[in-house]
Amino acid sequence: MSKMYVRKNGWENIKAETKKEIMDFCEGYKDYLNNGKTERLCCENTIKIARENGFKSLDQFETLKAGDKVYVENKGKGVMLAVIGTEPIANGINLVAAHMDAPRLDLKQNPLYEDTELALFKTHYYGGIKKYQWTAVPLEIHGVLINGKGEKVTVSIGADENDPVFCVTDLLPHLADNQMKKTGRELIDGENLNVLIGSICGDKEKDKVKGAVLDIIFDKYGIVEEDFISGEIEVVPAGKARDVGFDRSLIGAYAQDDRVCSYTALKGIMETEKPQKTAVCLLVDKEEIGSMGNTGMRSAFFQDTLAIMISMTCEYNDLLIRKALANSICLSADVGAAVDPNYKEVYEINNSPLLNYGVLITKYTGSRGKGGSNDASAELVGFVRNLFNQNDVNWQIGELGKVDAGGGGTVAQYVANLNVETIDCGVPVLSMHSPFEITSKLDVYMTYKAYKAFYNCERN
Numbered sequence: 023m024s025k026m027y028v029r030k031n032g033w034e035n036i037k038a039e040t041k042k043e044i045m046d047f048c049e050g051y052k053d054y055l056n057n058g059k060t061e062r063l064c065c066e067n068t069i070k071i072a073r074e075n076g077f078k079s080l081d082q083f084e085t086l087k088a089g090d091k092v093y094v095e096n097k098g099k100g101v102m103l104a105v106i107g108t109e110p111i112a113n114g115i116n117l118v119a120a121h122m123d124a125p126r127l128d129l130k131q132n133p134l135y136e137d138t139e140l141a142l143f144k145t146h147y148y149g150g151i152k153k154y155q156w157t158a159v160p161l162e163i164h165g166v167l168i169n170g171k172g173e174k175v176t177v178s179i180g181a182d183e184n185d186p187v188f189c190v191t192d193l194l195p196h197l198a199d200n201q202m203k204k205t206g207r208e209l210i211d212g213e214n215l216n217v218l219i220g221s222i223c224g225d226k227e228k229d230k231v232k233g234a235v236l237d238i239i240f241d242k243y244g245i246v247e248e249d250f251i252s253g254e255i256e257v258v259p260a261g262k263a264r265d266v267g268f269d270r271s272l273i274g275a276y277a278q279d280d281r282v283c284s285y286t287a288l289k290g291i292m293e294t295e296k297p298q299k300t301a302v303c304l305l306v307d308k309e310e311i312g313s314m315g316n317t318g319m320r321s322a323f324f325q326d327t328l329a330i331m332i333s334m335t336c337e338y339n340d341l342l343i344r345k346a347l348a349n350s351i352c353l354s355a356d357v358g359a360a361v362d363p364n365y366k367e368v369y370e371i372n373n374s375p376l377l378n379y380g381v382l383i384t385k386y387t388g389s390r391g392k393g394g395s396n397d398a399s400a401e402l403v404g405f406v407r408n409l410f411n412q413n414d415v416n417w418q419i420g421e422l423g424k425v426d427a428g429g430g431g432t433v434a435q436y437v438a439n440l441n442v443e444t445i446d447c448g449v450p451v452l453s454m455h456s457p458f459e460i461t462s463k464l465d466v467y468m469t470y471k472a473y474k475a476f477y478n479c480e481r482n
Contacts, residue, residue, distance in 0.1 A: 032416040032464045044467040052263035054285045055275045059258045060164045061099050064122040075292040086334040089296040099307040099317040107300040111332045112342045114349025115300045118287040121309035124277035125149035127257035136232035141220040149310030153210040157192035165255035180260050187260045259457035278459040283355035283448045290473035301477035319433040352444040354434035358382040360450035368427040375450035377462040380416025381469040384446035389429020396434035398445035413475035416468045
């Protein structure tokens with residue numbers, strides 16, 4: 023008799039002890055979000071967790087053997103972690119690749135100015151945002167600057183409950199008649215995403231408020247205005263990750279795309295001891311702007327680091343890295359768009375993910391005819407589906423909305439271009455790319471289980 027594919031809400035058959043595991047696991051995830059509001063902070067926190075779990079920097083090893091746990095940091099914005107397998111690395115790796123960057127506002131290089139005796143920062147938004155969502159919400163400021171002495175200065179304001187916060191102002195409804203006639207895309211101009219930072223006059227003859235703010239910044243950090251030119255300062259939503267709903271089944275927070283996959287991938291490899299295939303967790307930067315640059319997935323960091331690892335296990339030649347990539351499988355660990363009951367018209371319900379139905383397998387992304395997509399093979403989809411079934415992982419298939427509704431991409435295509443079998447696999451999200459994204463605790467936990475099973479699976 024034939025068997026129908028039926029999706030089920032994961033909470034229907036969850037035992038009490040498993041529910042507690044899910045809730046406890048997500049407390050650690052919320053801490054991870056709170057301690058990693060930027061890709062730099064996320065990278066720093068990731069390495070801290072890795073060290074606490076027995077991982078050591080690759081430069082501490084002369085050779086590598088099965089069971090060794092290593093990490094390599096990439097310029098403070100990315101990290102690659104690996105547990106060496108019992109088979110040669112050239113036989114392929116089990117790779118989970120996620121990204122740690124998220125949509126935000128970046129300060130321009132010459133950001134500080136005064137207007138109508140208010141001090142503000144000019145910004146340039148990073149990644150795909152709805153600009154109107156960033157007005158009239160509390161904001162934090164984090165980043166680094168290189169001062170005139172060549173020293174790195176770390177800036178962090180707004181995370182502590184005793185810190186001030188900042189904001190982008192919005193126009194009152196009483197005067198917004200013309201504004202409200204605009205489309206959502208035009209509602210807020212990018213050049214108007216200016217962050218309010220002060221209003222008290224100082225003793226300067228000109229730009230008295232700006233001067234007073236500069237004095238405060240100098241007293242706290244030793245920074246002068248020119249130092250902003252060599253700075254990377256990010257403005258992100260203030261506030262901690264919170265439980266959502268009377269039943270506390272959901273998590274609301276900034277930057278769950280894609281730190282939810284970063285955390286679950288990290289936790290999975292932390293619990294991997296001596297796999298058959300070398301297990302690799304790769305957390306990169308710049309995905310939200312096309313994976314460019316020397317910290318993005320398109321850089322040579324991954325291949326170069328993998329080649330170094332191979333050279334520490336055997337006599338190296340260039341064919342080994344190519345063989346390793348050809349024999350590898352990658353779960354491109356990125357989020358998907360969960361069906362939102364308020365906007366059901368943009369989803370094709372039979373092929374869109376639902377909250378609480380488990381980890382999401384996405385065969386293809388892209389837009390309008392699968393443009394810019396990886397499109398995983400039937401063989402790979404079958405392998406992943408069966409692996410998750412064998413390990414009691416709640417999973418579902420899905421795509422990014424209706425065929426002509428839009429679309430998007432992940433790092434999958436760039437990994438696949440290296441001749442690696444690749445498929446997208448991650449957590450469904452509501453309100454993606456907003457200052458307050460929503461995930462299901464059950465889906466988060468099942469994604470962790472999925473990645474852990476993948477790291478530890480045996481395959482020919």
